[in-house]
Amino acid sequence: MFGRLGNWASSAISRVVDKVVEVAKKITNKVIEKGSKCWNGFTGKTTFDKAEQLYQQITDRYDKNKRDYDQASGQLIADIDTQVSSINSFKQDIYQVQFKRFVSLANRLHNVTVKGQPFEELFDDAILEAKTTASVEHRGNLFLIDFNKFDLVRVASYVLTLGFYSRKKAKQTLLKVQEEEVRIDEEITKMKSHQRQLKVVAKSIDGVVEYFDVLINNYSKLLDRFEYGIQSQRHKQMVQSDEIFAHKLDFRLIPVAHIEEFQALFNLSIVLKQMANLGYLSESGKLNPKDSSQAKALFEKVASIQAIAA
């Protein structure tokens, strides 16, 4: 019985003690909270905290954007790389397959030579990569004061200068971080701008690939037609002459439609050769120079064709 009473008493006492301790803790916490708020305002730590927060924020923002940019631009550059290699193989195809075929077919009518080599474009990432952007400045270059390092001399200096010194440093720090924020904004803007530029470039290279693809296809079909025509003309002229194997076909004897095909193939060869000798990203390999007035006239012509086609 006494034992139980003792238990009750001791638990009651411990409850009261707990309560007292809790209240005391609450009060001290409150006092510390209020006091530190005052102190932080006085020394400028509040401002410093703001600066730290902002610094963290811009570092995160920069890192995220840089990561996104690196990933996106890497992908775009890889795409462009693929397209450039397919352009290179188109170029090889033009010389190795299409021109060989054209020359052997055409030679039955007339001597044709193709001079030169396809220009193999060596893809260099450097043309497409932006100049390395300057990342967020190191913390040490922006923070003129560090409240996280605590020692007595510092605290004494805060108090002795009535907080003027540390408040000023904290404010300067915040301003510097704010300046850094707009600089980082510029860097991010440049990254985004470059990414958009790359996207457009990739799109235009896609277009070039299509030019090659479609034109080579047409060229080859035209060659088929031409081959058929030449073949039938040989049969025709063979009937008339025995020396057909010794001589070339006489162009004056074949119908004009085949001559027109030959002309079209010849001109298209020139177009394809120009295309095969051109670099699409680098400076080397240029189109045959033409003065701009002619170019303008041609542009108008194209426009009129377009109008007719439409």
Added chain:
Amino acid sequence: MATKDEYVQPVLSTEQVLNELQDCSPLQVSKQLINMELHDRRDSLDVMAQIYDEFDQGGNVTDELVKPLLLNMCDGLLSIKKLGLKNRGITATRLVNEIDSFDYFSATETDKDQWLEKQRLDADTAAHNDDKGNYIRDKKEAAPGTPDSYMEDVGKKTTYTKAYFASQQEKQEKLRVYSELEVNDKGERKQLRRNSREYNTELEAKGLNAVERTYNADHNLPLKHLFDEYKSSKALSVGDLRDAAGSADNFDIISQKLNKIKLDSSWTDLKLKRDTLKTKPKLTSAEKQTLASLEAHVNDATWNKALAREAEARTAVEAHLNMKVADKLLADSKLMKGAATDAGKRAKDELVDSGVGELIILVVKTVSFELKDMLQNGITHGTDCSSSLEAFGFRMKRALRYITTNLLNIGLGSFKDAAANFVKYLLNAIVNMFVGILKKALKVITEGFNAILASIKILMGDSSPAEKADAITKLLATTVVTYIGFAFEESVLGFINKLPFGDVLSDAVMVMFTGIASTIVVWLLDKMDLFSVKDEKRAARVKEIFDMRILQVKENTDAFETAALQTLANNKLQFRLIAESMSQAIADEKNVNCSVYAMADFMKIELEIKTTDDFMTLLGSQEPLLVS
């Protein structure tokens, strides 16, 4: 520094990009797109460093310190009274600054000179001192014209003494009383008696000193002292002072001996006298005697009591007098009217003086701007005139027009200043009617009147809080420096006056002294930059420039993208149309040449063979065909 030209990004418009892309072959569009610069490719750290440089260049000691200091010296020389420039508010500093910063686009403003303002205020204060004539103690000595101008109210003294000697238990007066101030070393109060022939003889028979044991009713603040200290108030008559002096708080019953030692000084003065005598190395015999009797009759306990009583008496007397002033100000309309008339007159006089000064400055700065411009840039510069004569006429007309339009500004400014001055002087007049501590407290308002007005103006302005704090700190610092200068005036001038030409130089030296001091103080404050105003300005500049650059990059990218996509779409459409008709022609076994030429045209490739006839001729020539 204000230009942004060095930081501008190149501007790219959609039209520009379109034109560039249309001028080149569709085969070269990619290359063109890669090479197009959407921004100046300048390192942002470089840009930042350049902005920092802009702000660091400010450390020019000649401009910041040497020039202002030299101008302070000139201010001093110009302020010599005989030149008469000072009263007009014309100082070298102001003149040079006005000339330097002159342009035709900003309106003229009136300005105030701290030193001059303080001098005028002091003159105003001096004018408010009332002349109450000489100190007269007794009623019978008062001049017949002014019968009320005596200080001692004997009746009150008698009343006080009677009350002190009155006994509560008995009807008869007490025979002995305690001195109110004197205490012996054991802490016992000294006993005093009324003076009587019997008592005197009794004491003489015992060989004791009657003077030490006889009571006196002493004015703690002596009548003469009180008269001198408070006579300057225009609101108080001698009668008012007499009333205050006779109040019960100002009476102490002390021994006749002590009263004789004290005479017309207050306890504070007496203590001061003792302290100086004590530290003085060589004393005359009279001084020795004074010191000895002070030491003999006033011990530390007595000093403490006396000084405490004096503080009480002073508070009571001043409260009494200030109440009186307040009553009179409310009741006596003549008093207010007189003060207002005086303040108005003073403000008007200053208006004339400063108006003339402002006018001189206006003319001088306009004319010297023209002269400077003519010498530096040539007479026709900026005038759109061909002949010198014509240009000169144009310049004179321009100057005259500026002066006439700004006359109104000056007039308005001067009137505003005059109105402020009127308020200030009226306040000053009222403040000077009060006495003692209250007056000193109120003085802060009038002395700091200009600073307060200027502070309000700063606070109402639209600058940042830090800039406001900075401006107010500087304003207060210069005000304080000017006042400190005045505080040291006597000691400095005392020294200067001993020098040759000292009397002429004395004005000059004080003006230089305070001018230089405030220039240095402001320069130091500027260097310390307590509120980081400089950093704030730099940060604002950084933001402004980067915002501008960022916006341009965005706009360029938009323009680029729009134009590029439009061109690409266009090219694709054209190519497909031509390629379509080409493959159609191939399939239908029709003439393909038309589409081949169209394709070559589209790709801006020149073909030498333009017609089938050309081609036939070429075939006929037996020359090999060259694909090139």
